Amino acid sequence: MTITNSQSGTNVHEISDGIYRINTPVVFENGNGFSFNQYLIADDEPLLFHTGPRRMFPLVREAVASILPVDQLRYIGFSHVEADECGSLNEWLAVAPQSTPLCGTVAGMVSIADMADRAPRTLADGEMLALGRHSVRWHDAPHLPHAWECGFLSEESTKTLLCGDLFTQGGTDLPPLTESDILEPSESFRHAMDYFSHTKYARELLERLAATAPATLACMHGSAWRGDGAGLLRALGDELCS
Template sequence: MSITNSQSGTNVHEIADGIYRINTPLAIDGAGGFSFNQYLIADDEPLLFHTGPRKMFPLVREALASVLPIEKLRYIAFSHVEADECGSLNEWLGAAPQSVPVCGTVAAMVSIGDLADRAPRALADGERLALGRHAVRWLDAPHLPHGWDCGFLTEDLTATLLCGDLFTQPGADLPAMTEADILGPSEAFRHAMDYFAHAQNSRELLEKLAATKPTTLACMHGSAWRGDGAQLLRALAGALST
């Protein structure tokens, strides 16, 4: 792990071949802290998943620059429209002149076509985007956990699921990668502060994600996780149905 900003504690860790977790811990009085993660896929056409909030842009930019030049960034992707997902999108578009937003067709239609300074690359459900050695596929997942426009990216080479707000774990001082239980902490957090839409087809959507057989889950908040991702996604489906 490399600390890129000693004041904030922002750090970079390679969680899979060519995939880097950029993490900024945040102290919250009485809440045990929280963290924000972005994921950079370093390749011929690099992709950043999650931008971080607008006010966090200098920290994330500094961290990304420790891996590759900012101007090389080609794609800026996110799960759904929310401040920590795409709040600094236009700052990134300004810093990386070749870059374009990447999102699902719903987000492009209802939000990003207007909010972004450049037109988005809208991906249909199951559509593949080649980056070089790596390639990602977009998976529509409306309202899982929230947002009509929600979806995720799965990366073929490393079997990594960029799973956004699924398995959100509280805490600021967590390992970059873990094989320990993350369902328990994430479920405790969900019960305390329920951010799931509880759509009727949540189990079906989680099975769709499980079918990709991920071995790394790149979580937006907390540790990334390594193991049998399909089993863990099905366990989440079970927890949501009780």
């Protein structure tokens, strides 16, 4: 793990071949800790997934620059429209002139075509995008955990699922990548916050994600996880549908 900003604790860790977790820990006034993760796929056409909140932009930019020149970014992607997902989207488009917003078709239609300073590259459910030696595939997941436009990217060669708000873990003192249980802490967090939409299609959507057989789950909050991703996604389905 490399610390890129000693004041904020922002750090970078390679969780899969060519895929980097950028993490910034935050402690709120009530003393509770939380973390914000972005994922950079370094390739011929680099992709940043999640921008981080707008006020966090200088920290994330500094971290990206430790891996590759920021102006080389080609795609700025996210799961759904929310501040920590795409709050600094236009700031990224400004510093990376050849970059394009990357999102699902619904997000492009209802929000990003208007909000973003450049038109988005939208992906249909199941559509693949080649970045070079990496390729990503978009998976529509409406209301899982929330937002009509929600979806996720799976990277084919490393079997990494960029799974957004699924398996959110609280706290700041967490390893960048773990093989320990994240279901119990993420379920404790979910029960306390109740941020899921409770869609009746949760099990079906999770089964579709499990079919990608991920070996690494790139969570937006907390540790990334390595192991039997299909089994963990199905276990989450059992919890949500019990």
